[in-house]
Amino acid sequence: MKKLLAKVLCLSFAVAAFAGNAQVAEAKVYNYDITEENFPAADYADRYADVKAAFGEDKSALYNHYKYFGVEEGRIVKITKDVLSSQANADSAIGASKIFAIDVLATIVNDDMTDGEKVKAVESWMQSNITYGTTADNSCYHITGPMASKPTVEEGYAETFELFMDALGIEAITTKDLKANKVNVDGKWYDINIPAGVLY
Numbered sequence: 001m002k003k004l005l006a007k008v009l010c011l012s013f014a015v016a017a018f019a020g021n022a023q024v025a026e027a028k029v030y031n032y033d034i035t036e037e038n039f040p041a042a043d044y045a046d047r048y049a050d051v052k053a054a055f056g057e058d059k060s061a062l063y064n065h066y067k068y069f070g071v072e073e074g075r076i077v078k079i080t081k082d083v084l085s086s087q088a089n090a091d092s093a094i095g096a097s098k099i100f101a102i103d104v105l106a107t108i109v110n111d112d113m114t115d116g117e118k119v120k121a122v123e124s125w126m127q128s129n130i131t132y133g134t135t136a137d138n139s140c141y142h143i144t145g146p147m148a149s150k151p152t153v154e155e156g157y158a159e160t161f162e163l164f165m166d167a168l169g170i171e172a173i174t175t176k177d178l179k180a181n182k183v184n185v186d187g188k189w190y191d192i193n194i195p196a197g198v199l200y
Contacts, residue, residue, distance in 0.1 A: 029159050029174045030098075030166060032079060036063040038086045043078045043169060044070070051075075078169030093139075097147040098163055104147070105167050115170050116185050119192075119200045122164045126157065126194050154179035157194045 041059040044066055045052040051070070055061040066075065081102050089095040108125045109118045126146070133151025134140045143160045145152040152160070158174045161181050165172035171184035172192075180193040183200060190200050 029162050029178065030079075032083055032166075033087055034066075034077070034083060035086065036060060038080075038082045039063045039066065040077050040080050040083070043080075044075075047077070047169065048075060076169060076171055079163075079166040093144050094142055097142070097144045100147050101143060101160065101163050102167055105164055108164075109168065115168070116200065118168055119165075119170065119183055119185060122161065122168075123192070123194060123199050126160065130157065130160070130194075132195050154193070154195055161192060161194065 036059070039059065039062070041057070041062045044062050045055070045057060048070075051062065051065055055065060066077065081099055084090060084095065084099045084102070087095060090099070104125075105122075109121050113121065129149075130146045131151045132153065134153060135145060135150050139145040139148065139156075140151055140153045141155040141159075143156065143163055144150075145156045146160050155178045158179055158181050161183075162172050162174050165181075165183060173182050175181065180191065180196075180198070182189050183192055184190075185200065191198055192200060
């Protein structure tokens with residue numbers, strides 16, 4: 001009886017863990033088609049010492065680990081221009097805006113900053129350079145608005161913040177209503193809602 005109860009408890013915890021991971025995945029605005037060709041192997045190896053110790057700089061081995069184990073383990077990689085340019089929607093307005101955002105990001109942060117400092121720098125830039133408001137073409141609901149210096153509503157702020165974090169290799173998600181974010185800095189999650197003034 002005790003063994004049966006233990007098995008039931010273990011199964012319950014596993015289901016709960018899976019449900020938790022699924023919830024996080026559903027909260028990502030952007031999901032990327034990362035292939036071996038566009039995979040940022042050096043970033044992945046440098047980010048995870050255990051992976052680098054096991055596979056060194058072998059790009060194929062690093063990619064296979066990410067694809068078959070890393071994603072399920074919640075490991076992330078920095079989203080680069082190469083990744084964005086290879087996406088199916090790269091030629092769309094949203095695709096072009098995401099690629100342009102990488103150039104904008106280079107003017108906001110530098111490699112000497114900590115993750116926390118990078119988050120603060122992005123928040124500061126968005127507060128200073130994005131105007132709250134709507135547009136007739138609905139670009140205000142997406143990253144296309146702020147990247148074209150157009151007014152933006154909550155959804156546009158959240159989408160833009162998530163892309164910036166993805167490009168920095170900082171784990172971030174968008175809330176289910178698509179109007180705010182959560183960012184993971186040094187293992188702790190923080191609520192972010194830039195137009196409401198909720199900052200890291």
